[in-house]
Structures are given as structure tokens and as C-alpha cells.
Amino acid sequence: MITLDVVVEICDLTHIYVTEQRASLAVKEINLTVRSGEFVSLIGPSGCGKTTLLSLIAGLIHPTVGKVKVNGSLVTGPSVKVGYMLQQDYLFPWRTIWENALVGLEISGQLNQASKNYVEHLLNEMGLLKFKDFMPSQLSGGMRQRVALVRTMATEPDLLLLDEPFSALDYQTKLQLEDLMVETLLTHHKTALLVTHDIAEAIAMSDRIVILEPNPGTVRCEVETPEELRNLLPLEAREHPAFTPLFKSVWEQFEAMEKQKGVASGHGGV
Ligand code: ADP
Ligand code: MG
Numbered sequence: 001m002i003t004l005d006v007v008v009e010i011c012d013l014t015h016i017y018v019t020e021q022r023a024s025l026a027v028k029e030i031n032l033t034v035r036s037g038e039f040v041s042l043i044g045p046s047g048c049g050k051t052t053l054l055s056l057i058a059g060l061i062h063p064t065v066g067k068v069k070v071n072g073s074l075v076t077g078p079s080v081k082v083g084y085m086l087q088q089d090y091l092f093p094w095r096t097i098w099e100n101a102l103v104g105l106e107i108s109g110q111l112n113q114a115s116k117n118y119v120e121h122l123l124n125e126m127g128l129l130k131f132k133d134f135m136p137s138q139l140s141g142g143m144r145q146r147v148a149l150v151r152t153m154a155t156e157p158d159l160l161l162l163d164e165p166f167s168a169l170d171y172q173t174k175l176q177l178e179d180l181m182v183e184t185l186l187t188h189h190k191t192a193l194l195v196t197h198d199i200a201e202a203i204a205m206s207d208r209i210v211i212l213e214p215n216p217g218t219v220r221c222e223v224e225t226p227e228e229l230r231n232l233l234p235l236e237a238r239e240h241p242a243f244t245p246l247f248k249s250v251w252e253q254f255e256a257m258e259k260q261k262g263v264a265s266g267h268g269g270v
Pocket of ligand 1: 051
């Protein structure tokens, strides 16, 4: 197998959370590959192990069985080569936008004139430069998430892990940010793994969609986004005739999961 351009390689990954009371199987025997420059979405019902998978790739938790490789190296802990962006922006309220954008660089000891110039460039790209001396409380939710994206990109990670980064935003802001995110990742040739429970968002943004099913979390199927959608920005993709049939087929997968759940719990479903 040619692994040169593989950024993420997940082999037979199983994770069991062990607490004092119980052990719970969160994800089971996951196999997944993400190639360089790909935008892949992970979707599935709540509790199917999406966040667990990202935490394993980020090296924040260690797998019970199996392995995760990023850029060919076994993940043993967090790395500056992997950026993580969450639903909440976690900006420090006492720091300005500029100071917040530099946090990752400070922590990883990469703060220098070149990296500061890069942050300035990113802030400018995202229409934030004129707000650099503002405090986070003076910015809207969408602007704050843009700052969080700059902070994540500042350390120049090869891989971005995005855990429902738009789900706390209003619909219009979310659509604008989807476009900005895709444009930015394309410009900077980044590889991304997005967790979302929004089927439309997954289709509009990604090259490939991995559908997970719960109890325990496993890969149900993978869906390639057709070429004509892949080449469009999310807003345009949503308008394309190929969008609705794909939405329908992913939706059917979700419906089938609901039915299975109904059968497993003794209900007939709706
Ligand atoms: P998702 O992000 O898809 O909603 P999660 O990865 O958060 O799913 O959770 C997967 C499963 O693992 C769930 O059953 C959840 O209750 C369990 N789980 C998640 N985090 C922990 C934890 N820290 N300790 C114990 N169980 C957990
Ligand atoms: Mg989650």
C-alpha cells in the first residue's frame, strides 16, 4: 500500500472508557484513512464515538486496542502538527484577539517574527485584523470562532480536527463560516477531519463522509462526495442538483439506524 500521502491512518482502533463504576466500549474496530489535502466528515448520532475518535487522533487519550498514525508516526501524545478546534472557542477573556491568536505559538515555543507575520496574515484573510486589539467579549460568536480558527492554524498544523465548530452559531453565520473554512483550508493545503451531526454541512464541506453508528461506535459506511460537489464552495454545493440526492441517501442511513435502535429496544420505531 502506498502510504506517502496518507495523513491519518487508523487501524483496528477500539477504545474502552474505564471508570470506577464501569467500563464502556465507546468505539470498536475502527479503520480509517485520511489522505493529504482531503476534507473528511465524521457523522453519526450522539454518543457514537465521534469526539472519542478525534481525541484518540489528537493523542489526548490512548487507545485500548489498535493504533493511530499521523504522517506515518504513531500518535503517543499531543503534537503541534495536529490542531484541534471545538464548538466552544475557549478564547481567554482577559487577552486581546491578537494575544489570543498567539497562544498556541507561545505554548509550543514557536513565537517569532515570522510566525507573528503569519498570524497577521491569517487575521487579515479572515477579516479580523482591524479587531486585533479588541477583547473577545466585544466580538460576535462567528468572529470569535474565526479567531479560534486563526489560533488553530497559527502553529501550521498539517491536520485540523474540527469538533462541531459551527454548532453554537446561528444559521447564517454558520453558512458563512463553512465557506471561509473551506477556502482557508484549500489555500493553505490543509487536511481536515470534521465532526458534525449536520448532514447538509457534511455534504457541503467534505470530499468524503464517514457515517458512524452507535453502541458501540463503528463505521457504518463511507460515502464519496461526487466530483461536481467537491469542487464547489459549501454555499454553492448546497444549491447544486447533486446535493439533494446525496442528502437523501445519507438520511436513509440515519433512518435505518433509528429503525435498528427501535428494534433493539423493542419498539417498532416511528
Ligand atoms: P459523540 O461525540 O459521537 O457524541 P463520544 O465520543 O463523546 O460520542 O462518546 C462515545 C461514548 O463514550 C458514549 O457512550 C459516551 O457516553 C462515552 N464516553 C465519552 N467520554 C467518556 C468518558 N470520559 N468517560 C466515560 N465514558 C465516556
Ligand atoms: Mg461529541
